[in-house]
Amino acid sequence: MSALNSGSGRCEPDPGTSLALALAALGSAADHFWSFMEDRSVRFLPQQLAPMFFSTLGQMVTGRGDPAARRAALSVVGRMYRRLGLHPYHGTVVAAAMVDTVRRFAGASWEPDLAGYWEVGCRRAHRLAERAAEVLGDGPHVTVAEVVACEAACDGVAVLTVRPARRLRYLPGQAMPVCTPRLAGQWRWLSPANAARADGTVEFHVRAVPTGVVSPVLVEQVRPGEVLWLGPALNVGLSLEQAGEADLLLAAGGTGLAPLRALVEQVAVSPVRRRVTLVVGARTLLDLYDAVALDKLQQAHGDWLTVVLAFSDDRDVEPTAQGDLLSVALHHHRPGQAFYVCGSPPLVEAARRRLPLAGVASESLHLATTFRHALDSARWMSRQRVAHAAESKVADAAAGNSGSSRSASDAT
Numbered sequence: 505m506s507a508l509n510s511g512s513g514r515c516e517p518d519p520g521t522s523l524a525l526a527l528a529a530l531g532s533a534a535d536h537f538w539s540f541m542e543d544r545s546v547r548f549l550p551q552q553l554a555p556m557f558f559s560t561l562g563q564m565v566t567g568r569g570d571p572a573a574r575r576a577a578l579s580v581v582g583r584m585y586r587r588l589g590l591h592p593y594h595g596t597v598v599a600a601a602m603v604d605t606v607r608r609f610a611g612a613s614w615e616p617d618l619a620g621y622w623e624v625g626c627r628r629a630h631r632l633a634e635r636a637a638e639v640l641g642d643g644p645h646v647t648v649a650e651v652v653a654c655e656a657a658c659d660g661v662a663v664l665t666v667r668p669a670r671r672l673r674y675l676p677g678q679a680m681p682v683c684t685p686r687l688a689g690q691w692r693w694l695s696p697a698n699a700a701r702a703d704g705t706v707e708f709h710v711r712a713v714p715t716g717v718v719s720p721v722l723v724e725q726v727r728p729g730e731v732l733w734l735g736p737a738l739n740v741g742l743s744l745e746q747a748g749e750a751d752l753l754l755a756a757g758g759t760g761l762a763p764l765r766a767l768v769e770q771v772a773v774s775p776v777r778r779r780v781t782l783v784v785g786a787r788t789l790l791d792l793y794d795a796v797a798l799d800k801l802q803q804a805h806g807d808w809l810t811v812v813l814a815f816s817d818d819r820d821v822e823p824t825a826q827g828d829l830l831s832v833a834l835h836h837h838r839p840g841q842a843f844y845v846c847g848s849p850p851l852v853e854a855a856r857r858r859l860p861l862a863g864v865a866s867e868s869l870h871l872a873t874t875f876r877h878a879l880d881s882a883r884w885m886s887r888q889r890v891a892h893a894a895e896s897k898v899a900d901a902a903a904g905n906s907g908s909s910r911s912a913s914d915a916t
């Protein structure tokens with residue numbers, strides 16, 4: 505199918521098909537896109553980044569993904585825009601390269617009307633990238649990572665361990681856009697589950713959302729030896745710096761455990777002594793994953809860490825472990841604690857409504873960004889502006905980088 509019925513009887517051209525055909529031959533399409541610009545002496549794009557840039561721009565133009573996914577893609581091209589030295593005047597040749605590439609690979613499905621669609625869409629995406637570049641500031645853009653382990657942690661959840669080609673610059677609690685080349689250009693936010701390790705590996709905990717496009721592929725199909733593309737790590741409302749020196753109450757639902765476990769690891773190496781209560785919610789005992797790591801953390805740091813389990817739907821566990829995550833977390837809440845919540849979008853929304861009514865002060869409440877509301881996205885944008893400068897300094901220090909060694913942790 506190369507056209508969609510608009511409802512008025514007239515067939516609209518279908519840009520999704522033309523993009524899908526180009527992405528089916530990603531290597532050749534990206535080479536063509538890159539050569540088109542090279543032939544015109546436009547040389548901002550390193551050839552090895554052409555597949556990432558081309559596919560991400562293409563997905564942005566066709567508007568795939570929910571608001572969070574679109575922000576993830578925008579963060580990637582925004583940072584590339586800055587780091588590759590793109591300028592507004594590049595917009596014309598980028599759009600022309602895109603039209604020429606998609607036309608060539610769409611074959612018989614190409615409709616003349618598509619040229620205008622791709623041209624306008626590319627120029628719009630280019631302007632959005634320019635604005636994102638201003639908001640995000642300087643920093644790493646994209647890195648390739650090899651998947652070194654995939655473990656089925658429990659039904660529908662995988663722990664993927666990756667080794668980035670270059671040391672990643674991130675802080676515990678941050679999230680980064682991640683993309684499998686199997687679904688090129690479709691970026692999703694994932695949160696590292698560990699603080700920086702000596703060997704540079706990073707763990708991601710991924711839940712396969714049944715109706716999802718990307719997460720089932722990450723959980724069920726991605727294998728060791730494959731690569732993932734990683735975008736810039738950004739603040740999504742869970743950084744430790746926001747808590748000052750307060751004690752922490754961390755409430756994790758499902759794979760929301762990942763960034764909160766990384767925060768616990770950060771506290772373990774921080775000079776600031778504080779008490780941490782980590783409440784981990786799961787539906788049943790069978791849905792609890794990462795139990796071994798949690799047990800190790802509890803054994804190693806029992807003097808300041810308390811791990812509490814909350815099962816919302818399991819009558820077979822002991823009564824003290826029964827209850828929904830927010831109720832159990834509220835039971836452990838003490839004045840002065842910084843209260844962090846991370847989990848599915850419905851959990852974060854429930855926390856936003858419920859915790860202030862239960863007496864949790866708004867300034868001590870730190871909710872993971874879901875990008876589901878305009879306000880959430882606006883807050884995220886302003887947080888990037890404010891936090892960028894301070895965080896780059898801390899991340900540099902955590903990764904042991906001085907200004908002169910920035911390239912060691914930077915993008916491919």
Ligand SMILES: Cc1cc2nc3c(=O)[nH]c(=O)nc-3n(C[C@H](O)[C@H](O)[C@H](O)COP(=O)(O)OP(=O)(O)OC[C@H]3O[C@@H](n4cnc5c(N)ncnc54)[C@H](O)[C@@H]3O)c2cc1C
Pocket residue numbers: 569570572573679692693694695696708709710711712713715716717718719720740759760762763847848849872873874875
């Ligand atoms: C800041 C941030 C950090 C994140 N960190 C992680 C992480 O560490 N591990 C992880 O597994 N996921 C994480 N996510 C969620 C992840 O980015 C994807 O949204 C999720 O994997 C679904 O992607 P998909 O392509 O499979 O689904 P899509 O095709 O994008 O969406 C399909 C449908 O599922 C809905 N949906 C999306 N996410 C969820 C969810 N969690 N529960 C229920 N419905 C959902 C969408 O709204 C949509 O209706 C994070 C999200 C954000 C915003």
